[in-house]
Amino acid sequence: xxxxxxxxxxxxxxxxxxxxxxxxxxxxxxxxxxxxxxxxxxxxxxxxxxxxxxxxxxxxxxxxxxxxxxxxxxxxxxxxxxxxxxxxxxxxxxxxxxxxxxxxxxxxxxxxxxxxxxxxxxxxxxxxxxxxxxx
Numbered sequence: 001x002x003x004x005x006x007x008x009x010x011x012x013x014x015x016x017x018x019x020x021x022x023x024x025x026x027x028x029x030x031x032x033x034x035x036x037x038x039x040x041x042x043x044x045x046x047x048x049x050x051x052x053x054x055x056x057x058x059x060x061x062x063x064x065x066x067x068x069x070x071x072x073x074x075x076x077x078x079x080x081x082x083x084x085x086x087x088x089x090x091x092x093x094x095x096x097x098x099x100x101x102x103x104x105x106x107x108x109x110x111x112x113x114x115x116x117x118x119x120x121x122x123x124x125x126x127x128x129x130x131x132x133x134x135x
Contacts, residue, residue, distance in 0.1 A: 008034070008131040009081045011107050023101035024111045030081050034132035036073040040086070040125040041065040042118070050121040055092040058123045059099040066128050075130045078105040082129035085113040088122070096124060 008031040017026040043051040043061035051061035067077050083104075087096060093113070101108075109128070118125055 006078065006107065007031075007133060009079075009107065022097055023104065023108050024083075025108050026110070028081050028107065028110055030131050032131060034134070036070065036075050036079070036130040036132050038066060038069040038128050038130075040084075040127040041069060042122045042125050044122075055087075055089075055095045055123050056099050059096050060103070062124050062126050063100070063103045066126055070128065070130055073130075073132065075132050076105075077103065079130040079132060080104070080109045080128045081131055083109045083111040084127040085111060086116040086118060086125040087113065088116065088118050088124070090115045092123065 009028050011025050012027060012029055015025065015027045041062050042065070043058035044065070045051050050058075052058040063077070066080075070076060070079065085096070085100075087093065090113075116125070
């Protein structure tokens with residue numbers, strides 16, 4: 001993984017992770033003086049309609065909703081350091097990761113993923129924590 005510089009988050013030099021690890025950082029150091037936290041986002045449009053029926057479509061729409069919420073606080077997905085992921089079916093983990101890895105910039109956030117019961121129609125919910133760059 002390339003180590004991209006971010007002024008307020010970085011992987012410690014000694015950070016290591018096992019060979020089968022997914023697209024995430026095992027540990028990040030964060031200057032936490034400017035936190036931005038978003039509530040769990042799902043694949044829903046502004047009218048309240050579910051967007052997409054596959055895990056790929058819903059993951060993309062959910063991450064786009066996360067990005068929009070981050071943008072409202074002058075942040076990007078690149079500012080995110082912690083992600084909590086809730087999937088209705090962990091068997092879709094690999095398919096979820098394909099879209100996630102495509103959309104999330106380095107250094108990848110630390111993250112937790114669990115299987116959960118979500119509101120009807122939703123396959124994934126994502127919550128994020130970010131550190132806002134200094135002005």
